[in-house]
Amino acid sequence: MRAFPGSPGTLTSLFLRIVQCVFAAGSIASMATTTSFFNFTAFCYLIASMGLQVVWSFALALLDGIALVKKKVLHNPILVSLFVVGDWVTATLSLAAASSSAGIAVLYFNDLGNCKFGEECQKYQLLLVFFHIPRNR
C-alpha cells in the first residue's frame, strides 16, 4: 500500500489527529463553562460524544507519533480496518451530537424570537428552563 499524505503513520495524519483532538476539547470546554448545560440532554450527549472523540484522536495521534519516531509502517490491513470503523463510529456520534445541539441552539436563538447572543438572552434561556420545570409538575 502506498503511503499517501494523511494515511496512518504520516506527519499529516499526526497533525490532523492533533487538530481533531484540540477542536473536540474546545467543544467540551466551551460547553462545560456554560452555567446550565446539564439541563439539556443534547448538550450532555455532545460532551459525552466529544469526550470519546478526544480519547480516540489522542490515542491515534500517540500511535502516529510512535510510528513516526520508530519509523514503523502502520499499513496492516487489520489495523487500518480498525481505524476506519472507529473513525466511522466517532464521526457518526459527533455528527448526531452536533446536530441535536445545533437544533436546540437554533430553536432558542432563532425560532423563539430574535434572541441576541448577550447577557439578556442567557438569562432568558435560564429562565425558560427553570421556569418551565416547576410549572409543568
Added chain:
Amino acid sequence: MRAFPGSPGTLTSLFLRIVQCVFAAGSIASMATTTSFFNFTAFCYLIASMGLQVVWSFALALLDGIALVKKKVLHNPILVSLFVVGDWVTATLSLAAASSSAGIAVLYFNDLGNCKFGEECQKYQLLLVFFHIPRNR
C-alpha cells in the same frame, strides 16, 4: 463485479429502496400533520431532508425496477460511484435532520418537566412557542 444481494439492479436493492422511500414519506407525513412544525427550524429541515430522501430513493427504485425488467446490469463504475456519493450525502443530511429533531423532542418531552404524549402536552408545547415569541420582542 459479483452481484451480491443488495447491489444496484437486484431484487433486494429494489425492496430496500422502496422501504427507504416509504419510511421517508411516513416521516414527512407524520411531521406535516402536526399543527406547529413550521415554528421549528429543525422540523422544517427534517421535512426538506426527507423530501430529498424520497426523491432519491424513488429514482433509484425506478432505476432498479427498469434494470430488473430489462435484465440490465448496473455495475458501471461511474454509476456505482454516483450511487455511493448520493447515498452518502442523503444519509448525512438525514442523520443531521433526525438528530436535530430528536434533540428538540427530547428537550420538550424529557428535559422540560415530565411531559406526557397527550393533549395537554401538545397545548403546552404550542403555548411555549406562541407565548415566548411575543414576550421576547
